[in-house]
Amino acid sequence: MLKLNLGAALVLGLSVAAASAQDMRAPEGPIEFTVGAGAGGTPDVIMRTVAQIMNEEGIVENPIVVQNRSGAGHSNAYNHVLALPGDENTLLTLASPVFTTPIVQGTPSVIDQITPIAGFIQTELMLLTTPDSAWTGLQDMVAAATAAPGTVRVAGGASGGNDHVATGLIETAAGITLTYIPHESGGAARATFLGGNVELHFATLSEGMEQITAGTAKPLAILSAARRTEPGVADIPTAQEQGVDVVYTQFWGVGGPPNLDPAVAAWWADKFRQVTETQRWKDGLAANMQTGNFYALDEAKTYFAAEQETFRTVLTKIGLAK
Amino acid sequence: MIDALLQGFAVAFQPGNLMFIFLGVLVGQIVGALPGLGPAAGMALLLPLTFGLEPVTAIMMLAGIMYGGQYGGTLTSVLINVPGEASGVMTAMDGHAMARKGRAGAALSIAAIGSFIAGIGAVAAVAVITPPLASFGLKFNAPEYFLLAALGIIATGSLGQAPIRSLLAGVLGLTIALIGVDPLTGTPRLNFGFPALYQGIDFIPVAIGVFGIAEVLASLERSEKIEPIKTRLKDMWLTAEDWATCRFSILRGGVIGLFVGIMPGAGASVASLLSYLTERRFSKHPERFGNGAIDGVAAAEAANNSAAHGALIPMLSLGIPGSASSAVLLAALILHGIKPGPMLMAQEGALVWGLIASMFLGNVFLLILNLPMAPLFAALLRIPYTYLAPGILVISLVGAYAATLSMGTVWMCIAFGILGWLMMKFDIPRAPLVLALVLAPLMESSLRQSLLLSLGSPMIFIERPIAAVLLVAVLFSLIAPIVRVMRRRDKVKA
Numbered sequence: 001m002l003k004l005n006l007g008a009a010l011v012l013g014l015s016v017a018a019a020s021a022q023d024m025r026a027p028e029g030p031i032e033f034t035v036g037a038g039a040g041g042t043p044d045v046i047m048r049t050v051a052q053i054m055n056e057e058g059i060v061e062n063p064i065v066v067q068n069r070s071g072a073g074h075s076n077a078y079n080h081v082l083a084l085p086g087d088e089n090t091l092l093t094l095a096s097p098v099f100t101t102p103i104v105q106g107t108p109s110v111i112d113q114i115t116p117i118a119g120f121i122q123t124e125l126m127l128l129t130t131p132d133s134a135w136t137g138l139q140d141m142v143a144a145a146t147a148a149p150g151t152v153r154v155a156g157g158a159s160g161g162n163d164h165v166a167t168g169l170i171e172t173a174a175g176i177t178l179t180y181i182p183h184e185s186g187g188a189a190r191a192t193f194l195g196g197n198v199e200l201h202f203a204t205l206s207e208g209m210e211q212i213t214a215g216t217a218k219p220l221a222i223l224s225a226a227r228r229t230e231p232g233v234a235d236i237p238t239a240q241e242q243g244v245d246v247v248y249t250q251f252w253g254v255g256g257p258p259n260l261d262p263a264v265a266a267w268w269a270d271k272f273r274q275v276t277e278t279q280r281w282k283d284g285l286a287a288n289m290q291t292g293n294f295y296a297l298d299e300a301k302t303y304f305a306a307e308q309e310t311f312r313t314v315l316t317k318i319g320l321a322k
Numbered sequence: 323m324i325d326a327l328l329q330g331f332a333v334a335f336q337p338g339n340l341m342f343i344f345l346g347v348l349v350g351q352i353v354g355a356l357p358g359l360g361p362a363a364g365m366a367l368l369l370p371l372t373f374g375l376e377p378v379t380a381i382m383m384l385a386g387i388m389y390g391g392q393y394g395g396t397l398t399s400v401l402i403n404v405p406g407e408a409s410g411v412m413t414a415m416d417g418h419a420m421a422r423k424g425r426a427g428a429a430l431s432i433a434a435i436g437s438f439i440a441g442i443g444a445v446a447a448v449a450v451i452t453p454p455l456a457s458f459g460l461k462f463n464a465p466e467y468f469l470l471a472a473l474g475i476i477a478t479g480s481l482g483q484a485p486i487r488s489l490l491a492g493v494l495g496l497t498i499a500l501i502g503v504d505p506l507t508g509t510p511r512l513n514f515g516f517p518a519l520y521q522g523i524d525f526i527p528v529a530i531g532v533f534g535i536a537e538v539l540a541s542l543e544r545s546e547k548i549e550p551i552k553t554r555l556k557d558m559w560l561t562a563e564d565w566a567t568c569r570f571s572i573l574r575g576g577v578i579g580l581f582v583g584i585m586p587g588a589g590a591s592v593a594s595l596l597s598y599l600t601e602r603r604f605s606k607h608p609e610r611f612g613n614g615a616i617d618g619v620a621a622a623e624a625a626n627n628s629a630a631h632g633a634l635i636p637m638l639s640l641g642i643p644g645s646a647s648s649a650v651l652l653a654a655l656i657l658h659g660i661k662p663g664p665m666l667m668a669q670e671g672a673l674v675w676g677l678i679a680s681m682f683l684g685n686v687f688l689l690i691l692n693l694p695m696a697p698l699f700a701a702l703l704r705i706p707y708t709y710l711a712p713g714i715l716v717i718s719l720v721g722a723y724a725a726t727l728s729m730g731t732v733w734m735c736i737a738f739g740i741l742g743w744l745m746m747k748f749d750i751p752r753a754p755l756v757l758a759l760v761l762a763p764l765m766e767s768s769l770r771q772s773l774l775l776s777l778g779s780p781m782i783f784i785e786r787p788i789a790a791v792l793l794v795a796v797l798f799s800l801i802a803p804i805v806r807v808m809r810r811r812d813k814v815k816a
Contacts, residue, residue, distance in 0.1 A: 038362075039365070039649070040643065040652055041653075045657060048369065052373055056373075066370070073508070075520060076521060105508075153774070159507055179777065181771055183771070185643075188642075190641075190642055191460060191463070191636070192463055194460055195460040195462075196460075210663030216664060284659075
């Protein structure tokens, strides 16, 4: 605390008690949010929303640029950030490929090298089937897959991605074998599903509800720990209720380059917390039926480590881990 | 529906909106012309600037970049033989050949007119029959994509004077496409331990190198004075004969482009290739193709523009982006608080119809922007090549850097420049290599997806009606040349 100038100390003094326990220091100059997804992907949309709120609500004065370094399962993005140890002007967007790509390629874990800052948004998933399907619940699907292993097909995103992991978890929990068909993007997978070519497809809650409302899909289960409360979604039972013990949530966060000054990391964690406390952020979460559990710094580290374990277990089981 | 469209026009005609539509198409024109920086990247760059705007204004502007890019891409294809985008490869084939004959102005004009007519037609289709077209698009899936891509790859064998040389280039392209990561299992392959090759080799450095840099390298060898291409003013404008040749090519290209555009898996490059091949197949003078056939330019440009518009159909009615740029448009909707998906047209009618009306206006702007400029840009070729070459090199290398923001791409681009120069020396056509590179990922993924869908049975290519028709076309294009050769031999014997 002695190092802080008076102005910063005053700001800190006004800030929450927890924050004052830690040194905080603002980075200087323009900031890059590195995103491993292309423009338009979910991580891209999330980080652009964050940047917009930070700048427009005056939470962060530094100009923020969202930079898409897409391709190669986010490794273009994370390799860029890993090569900038101590850099105070670059943050890496953490999405599942940042965890799974190193596992699949047999390269060193990324999450163990970067400086964890925050995990701040989660999306629950639902399992959909075609609207004309005879199945009325998850157990009907399990029965069909048990009777003829491998005949029930899932259209999902990239190999080793979220949909693939969720498929693996369901296979393990129900003791069945499904045929997973990877696609270059979630949109392409949805086209395969809507064209009636496969039986199963995963969707986020808001995407899934759009399909259900339009009569182009039928829900089998949500992969959450408890039912949602929103009208419409509340009627969809969880997988656990139906005897398939799977809880799986997609999540996103941010980390800094390796050896980032803890004071800067703490400053960022505080800024992300402030974003999640704005009404605009909360409205966005509600509209998209997303969850906003917030994990900062050490909590984030523990949280990310646990998620990485899940990925490693499932990918090993599917046979993708190196 | 007429009422809705009129209301859409009322929105689009507001002065502020008109200005942003114009701004959008202008930016599209520019980013389309810069190799490496396509419309999708341009849209992503400008996305944050639209946050202060009304959602409908923002979407109109961003969509303007999307289709404006298809007009802009023509410029570098024709003038310096560097396709700004994958969909410009076919335009470069005949467009640049025309430029060498001093007819760059005519090539640019017919491209603008072809794009305009096809664009307007495609917007009309978006307005009138979006829901049924979208469900038709869904009938195309992995098996059909595989056969379409196979059709394209086989046809690359015919792009050039000697089929064997073209096939050789095509196979080289296929091999390059395999470098990187297996799309289905995520296993690294053919990277020889170089981490830089994990991400595979993208179309952009290859196209820029093989076309743009190779041309410059080849010109270095001709140490004597290179005559600037003769570009006389009277050759700039389209003749009545040109128009008569192109009328129906534009029509056919537009229809093919629209249908390929609505398939969520194929794109503008597949559209322009297919329509170019169709034109040549039904042309009375197929030998002109590759040597400056104006109907080839017209068909390819009409097709890629109508495909760019057609990609909006699955996006608006199903929430499925049919191309990289429509994915950015989808993200823009989300960031502006609008939920895309099957309910979009019902819930956000004003926005959708405003967008459709804006595309009519935007295409008019682009025609006005491009027609008078065509002779002006064509006149650039009057500059002696000695002065032009460094400029081409700079544009090419900056474009390669801009595509990925890494120097690795620049080196790759130079390496492919040398490869392209070697291919020119050995008289191996370069277009099949680039086309194979574009088509290979689609062909590979969709073949393997098909066999996963069918649980291993190849019958999936016969059981699906559309696939069966395409399979017949594939077999025909494989067998026809062999039959032709055998007949010729019989004649020689007799």
